Amino acid sequence: MSSRTDAAVHARRQATQEMLERLQTTLAGAARDQTPLTVAALARTARVSRTFLYQNQQARALIEQANRASRPHPGVSNSGSRAQPAWKERALNAEDALAQAQREIRIQHTGIAELLGKIRDLQHDLPEGSLQRLVTESTTLKQHVRQLTQDNQQLQERLTSARQNNRFMDKRIADLEAQLALYLTTPPPHS
Incomplete structure (x- = not known):
């Protein structure tokens, strides 16, 4: 193996060991506080992924x-003890998701309330009738812009036509000058 591969393997092992140590610390804290164990809570607290767990x-x-150590009733059969933590874990995960959703809803409500307050402040600051005046002015300005755009387009078309006429006239003048030059350089016939 190359030294780079060895370094990568060593770094991976060290990172895994650090994650396991964080997990052990989290499990010890949960046992001490008698906190229910869920994969989501463990992953979040130990700063590891659920996939890792x-x-x-x-x-x-x-x-x-940790689950065996935290069982309150050692007399419960294995099949029942496996099923019980599974539904408890799902319930706790659902509670976590619900709490997160409620926090998000509170944040959204706060944001909406602030925006509505700003709208009310803006409406309150406007004098009476100014909203209608602003709408009318906006409509008038839009019509003016449309008219200026049309005028600009017409002027562009006229300019293009004038340039074409100018080129035609330049060509016609050049043809007439050529004919005149031919007439001036050719001697008149003697009779």
């Missing part, structure tokens, strides 16, 4: 060990 064998083993 599902795919890394050491991470799965740490989570299973």
Whole structure:
């Protein structure tokens, strides 16, 4: 193996080890605080991806060990204990998603309220009847712009026609000068 490959493998192993250490710290804190374990909460708190928690064998083993240690009733059968954390995890994930959605809704409501307040302030600052006057002036200006655009287009067409006429006249003058030059240089016939 090359030194670059060795360095990359070493860096990957070191990053994995750091993620496992953060996961252990998070699991210890959850056990100490008796916080329910969810994959989403673990991933967020330990700053690792959910994929890492599902795919890394050491991470799965740490989570299973923490789940076994945090079981309140050791007499529950294995099939029931596996099903119970699964629905609890889904419920807690749903609660997290609901809380996030509610936060987002609050942020959106605040933003909408601020924008509505700005609109009201703008409307309040305008004198009575000024809105209609502004609309009328805007319509008049739009009509004026349309008229100027049409006038500009007509002037462009006239300029193009005048240039064509000028070229035609220049050509005609050049032809007449050539005929005149031919007439002046040719001696008259003697009779």
